[in-house]
Amino acid sequence: MKKKTDLRSAQWFGTIDKNGFMYRSWMKNQGTPDHEFQGKPIIGICNTWSELTPCNAHFRRIADRVKQGVLEAGGYPVEFPVFSNGESNLRPTAMFTRNLASMDVEEAIRGNPVDAVVLLAGCDKTTPALLMGAASCDIPAILVTGGPMLNGKHKGKTIGSGTAVWQLHEEVKAGKISIEEFLSAERSMSRSEGTCNTMGTASTMACMAESLGVTLPYNAAIPAVDASRYTLAHLSGMRIVDMVWEDLRLSKLLTREAFENAIRTNAAIGGSTNAAIHLKAIAGRIGVDLELDDWTRIGRGTPTILDLMPSGRFLMEDFCYAGGLPAVLRTLGDANLLPHKDALTANGKTLWENVCNADNYNTEVIRTLENPLVDDGGLCILRGNLAPRGAVLKPSAASPHLMQHRGKAVVFEDFDDYKARIADPDLDVDENSVMVLKNCGPRGYPGMAEVGNMGLPPKLLERGITDMVRISDARMSGTAYGTVVLHTAPETAVGGPIAIVQNGDWIELDSANGALNIDISDEELQARLDKHNAEKPVNPLIAQGGYRSLYIEHVMQADDGCDFDFLVGCRGSDVPRHSH
Structure with a gap:
């Protein structure tokens, strides 16, 4: 003590x-x-409130409840703002500023007189950014997320935020609904404060945080407007004061065992592919060696038991009422599928102590292991001559008949090229083609935007085709779906093999064996790479200076978590004394 x-x-x-x-x-x-x-312990409340981040726009009220808890437990709360990177409005993508936000968090914590922090996060990148920054300082910290929106309701049907956008827009392109019908769903989709109500990246990272043990139990699924969200904020404020006296720092929670629990959990909930990037970045900050192959070793073979959009039928509000993440974790634990039951969590108990008595109130939403949504929901890590450092595919959101596929490449050199040509009725493409999108990786976009789930050509949608194999060095929203291969590394901009794919090349996806290959000889591949790298121009954004130049020069590849190379590692909370 x-x-x-x-x-x-x-x-x-x-x-x-x-x-x-x-x-x-x-x-x-x-x-x-x-x-x-x-x-008294001085408790920092690290707040990503912003009216430009709609998911986090209610955080002032949440912060007030945290303060009440801190005061009740004998601490003194001090609230401070940090960069709020909301996915819905920020261009080119919130991923572009995730590392910037983490730097803001790290230096705000280290440079100020705080003994611990309560991290208020919600929208996609705010959760990993705050955990990355706090991990680099390694002081006691507890995360409170803002919670998901209420279920979307449109014309008597339940619709999911984000997922509905992709579905309805494809129906417009297919001529099934009018643009007026499409636009009428805007308000219906977003009915309350909070993050996306699907298992998008925000909900995924809230579940990852809970499974990592850096939140109180049940944090992930409570809706933003439910009174329990404010109760949890109050209790988190109380708990952080005790964590100071116990010296329960993040390095005692963010262990190798905790990350393995999170990987298994991601498979069980059908979590976003973005989790692979964010968990790697968080692990890198605290000093845990996490690799892409860990997702295969730990995650593969795990059934997806959460029937939630975009993989399934229900939404986060339903998940909460069914028992939330503790019910999922108990199901895993009862079957000895929870790798490390004794992992320590923020409330001072083990993960298993927190969930061993959790009830499942709805086995349609949280299914049994005998009746899973998908038999094997672990992220599929692919390697081969097209992705020497790996690529990622989400089986629970893919079409089973496309998981083993061979087809001819239809290549788009960048996202502008895709937008210019995708609706061309003369585009040489059919349902067996493999769509390939280049120059959308960490350096190439820059920021690795969520454009990997390319919409299908309208002429195929009109024929009733709803999925195709798509490959890119980009990411996709956790709310999206389809047989989409993402994070292909190395990316186009650094001379990865995806850069040399040509129209008509045969590409083979073999998910069962974790393989992704282009069917050309090693000699032809190397010759194309040599030619590409000899002609590759310097990125003009570097010459512009500013943060973009810093980003392009220092961001690492997707398999390394897209952190900046100079930010990896835990630097601790010590700061030189300042003499006035």
């Missing part, structure tokens, strides 16, 4: 000298009384 004199904040507020005078005096201009500095 820590003593009051061991508190990190005591370096600022605990000295009887000129510096202590000034630190305390400046804080007192907000009306802070003397006793708040007398050995």
Whole structure:
């Protein structure tokens, strides 16, 4: 147990000298009384509130509830803002600023007089960004997510946020519904505050955080507007004060065992492919060696038992009422499919202690292992001469008949080329073709936008074709679906083999054996690569300077989590004392 004199904040507020005078005096201009500095833990509330991040726009109220909990437990709360990168509005993609946000979080924590932090996150990249930044400092931290929206309701049917956009837009292109019918679903899809109500990246990362043990139980699925969300925020504020005295830092929670639990959980819930990138980045910050092959070793063979869009039928509100993530974890644990039951969590208990008595109230939503949604829902990691460093496919969102496929490539050099040609009735494409999209990776876009789930050619949609094999160095939204191969590494922009794919090349996808290959000789492949790399121009965005230049020069590839090379590792919370 820590003593009051061991508190990190005591370096600022605990000295009887000129510096202590000034630190305390400046804080007192907000009306802070003397006793708040007398050995109380100072709890930072790291807030990604922003009206430009709709998922997080209710965080001021959540922060107020956290403050109540902190005060009740004998701490002193101080709220501070950090960069809020919302996926829905931010261009070119929120992934482009995930690392920037993590730097903001890291330096805000390290440079300020806080003993611990409550991380308020929600929209896709805010959750990994806050965990990455906090992990680099390794102080006690607990995450509170904002919760999902209520179920979408449109014309008597339930629709899922994000997923409905892709489905309805394809119906417009196929001529099944009018543009007016499409637009009429806008308000119906987003009925309340909160993140996407499907198993998109936001919901996935909330589940990843809970399975990692950095939240209180049941955090992931409680709707944003449910009173229980505010109760949980209050309890998290109380709990973080005890975590300070227990010195329960992130390095004690974010262990190798915790990440293995998360990988297995992602398979069971049909989680987003983006989890592979974000978990790798978080692991890199805390010093855990996590590799793409771990997803095969731990995740493959795990049934997907959560029947949730985009893979299934239901939404996050239904998931909450069915028992939430603890019910999924108990199902896994009862069958000895939870790799590490004794992993420590933020409330001081093991993961299994938290979930061993969890009930499943609806076996349609959270299915039994004997009646899974998908027999094998673990992310499929692919390697071969087209993806030497790996690519990712989500089986629970793919078409079974396309998981083993051989077809001729239809190549789009970049996303602008795709948009210009996809609706061309003369495009040489059929349902057996393999659509290939280049120059959309971490450096190439830049930011690795969620464009990998390319919409199908209208002339095929009109014939009733609903899925094709698609390959890119891009990502896709967790709300999307289809037989989509993503994160192909190395990417086009750094001379990966995807750069040299030509129209008409035969490509073979063999999911069962984790293989992705282009059917040309090694000599032909190398000759094309040599020619491509000799002609490759310098990215003009580098010359523009600013953050884009920094990003392009330092971002790592998808299999390394797309972090900046200079950010990997835990730098701790020590900061040189400043003398005024």
